Amino acid sequence: MYVLGIESATPVAAVAVAGDGVILAERMVLNQRTHSVNLLPMIKSVLEESGVGKKGLGGIAVSGGPGSFTGLRIGMSTAKSLAQVLGLKVVGISTLTSLAYPLAGRGCYVCPVLNARKNEVYTSVFDNKEVLNRLVGPMAVRPGRLVEILLDLGGPVIFAGDGVSQYMDFFKAGLGNLAGFAPSMLNYPRGAAVAELGLAAFREGGGVAPADLCPEYIRPSEAEVVWLKKNNAGS
Incomplete structure (x- = not known):
């Protein structure tokens, strides 16, 4: 097929x-x-x-x-x-899901973020298994709330999406060493x-x-x- x-x-x-x-x-x-x-x-x-x-x-x-x-x-x-x-x-x-798909099995949570404007991102959080399983979302949420959710999950996370360039420093400040970022080719x-x-x-x-x-x-x-x-x- x-x-x-x-x-x-x-x-x-x-x-x-x-x-x-x-x-x-x-x-x-x-x-x-x-x-x-x-x-x-x-x-x-x-x-x-x-x-x-x-x-x-x-x-x-x-x-x-x-x-x-x-x-x-x-x-x-x-x-x-x-x-x-x-x-x-x-x-x-x-x-x-299509943003997270190439990052499955990386041993960390996967968090795609799209710029939703109005100081929000469209996002979901997926687990770290070979087959994607959505844990949170989809939703439109302020980045600060997203950081709180990820801190509650308590593990490393990799971000991907066109919202990364705008909020990368914010995610680094809020999550420290837990925050990782996909190569730029995976941000779309x-x-x-x-x-x-x-x-x-x-x-x-x-x-x-x-x-x-x-x-x-x-x-x-x-x-x-x-x-x-x-x-x-x-x-």
């Missing part, structure tokens, strides 16, 4: 094709163009370069959030449209991780019809907050 993975929840656009035990093709770009411009040409390229093509796909996996509201919508609509045309099922993969979720996690999900009977797939925003968008405040005030 071959699975197309699509990642668009962060500033990086990434796509990949995974098969049994192998990544056949992968593309990743961080530039000023929007995901709506980048994704379709990248998908076309990996399908051609892998030799799988559209008709060879068995399913499509896409980043399900949390992350950029706009990026998630673009990735979801792209995955759902392509799946609808090809008659395939789709599966949403947690952006936090990979299309290959989304594809591999999707392949595992499909093997376990996962996947839904395109119309049934929904993103995991964790918290409402700014537009929704403004609308709720306006309407609650009016009522």
Whole structure:
């Protein structure tokens, strides 16, 4: 079975094709163009370069959030449209899980952190086993509260994600020698991780019809907050 993975929840656009035990093709770009411009040409390229093509796909996996509201919508609509045309099922993969996935089995807790703005991060905490097991989250939380949670767990932790650059010094100050940091190449979720996690999900009977797939925003968008405040005030 071959699975197309699509990642668009962060500033990086990434796509990949995974098969049994192998990544056949992968593309990743961080530039000023929007995901709506980048994704379709990248998908076309990996399908051609892998030799799988559209008709060879068995399913499509896409980043399900949390992350950029706009990026998630673009990735979801792209995955759902392509799946609808090809008659395939789709599966949403947690952006936090795909960030943690390459760090499984490192002998420490894994803590992906994405910049959620408003002085918060999107985060989860995973255990230190070969197979990821989420212990905390997903949630939007202030970095200080995250440090408290990690101190309660009481073991070394490795951080990864686009929130690392902003809060690295804070985590070092709060956790001391317990804090470690992934290489910069792992601070953005990979299309290959989304594809591999999707392949595992499909093997376990996962996947839904395109119309049934929904993103995991964790918290409402700014537009929704403004609308709720306006309407609650009016009522």
